[in-house]
Amino acid sequence: MPEPTPVLPEVLAQIASLPASGNRLIVCDVDEVVLHLIRHLETYLHERDLVFLNHEYRLTGNIGRRDDLSVLSADHVRKHLLDFFDAISHAQDLVHGADIALNNLSENWDIVLLTNLPGGHNKPTREKLLGSLGVPYPVVTNSGPKGGAVAALAANRKGPVVFIDDSPTNHTSVQASLPSSVQIQFIADQRFRQATAPEDHIDLLTGDWQETADFISAIV
Known part of the structure; x- marks a missing residue:
């Protein structure tokens, strides 16, 4: 098992700017999860x-x-x-059902979109596109494995934390930094999803947003 991943200062600054909350939390990737990549x-x-x-x-x-x-x-x-x-970055297609599922889940969960975006300079473009597609949640841009960022986002929250991402590397990092999280490996492309063997810490491997929403809604 790798060591916990430290959170980068520039990522921590973005997290510090988010409204304080103790609610249950969904940390959701963007590429190949909310938007097709x-x-x-x-x-x-x-x-x-x-x-x-x-x-x-x-x-x-x-x-x-x-x-x-x-x-x-x-x-x-x-x-x-x-x-x-x-x-x-201004024209990616929405993964079917992502907007509806996240909107329904947002009634009971805080949602933060955590995306690895090279250079971070396309963040405003990405936020504008997501908002226009009905996915108006805070966007935090990261670089490298996401474990440290997810642990920082989860700090001081009493409820469960769900992590949704396509990358095995990011899931391994989150397992090291926040092993209590519920991990959903979401891969929209069927070919890549079928070629993926989930690690033991993956609670659900899927490419379907209705299945994802139902799974999260069942978490007590």
Whole structure:
């Protein structure tokens, strides 16, 4: 088990600006959970003669050239991701049912959207898009594993904390930093979801927002 992840100062500053609350909390990722990512990224890659090499849940080491399937370096992957988010952050599609499910859950839960956004400079664009799609919850931008940020968001809350994210790395980090959390691994893309074997700390693996809402509503 990895060590608990420290929260970055710039993330802690965002968390400190949120209204104080002791309510039960849902910490929800954005990409591939609330907004589609893989379908947009696949289009971006195809336009540049690049492809996913398989449906394993990672980006570095999993993107290659279409002609010879040679693997892109980590630096090239990072550059493409920065360019991709600059190009798409204003126009990502909503995952079906995310707006309705989160709206219903917000009657009994606080909701914070915790997203890893390279550079953080697209945060206003992302907030505007989410608001226009009926997902008007606070957005906190993070970098790296999310355990420290989730633990900081959960501080001083008496009720349960639910963490929803697609990334196995983030779920492992949250397990180390806040093992009491309920962990839902949500992957909208069926191919990547079916290729994912959930770790023991995952309470639900899903790509369906109705199933997610029903599962959370049953938490006492």
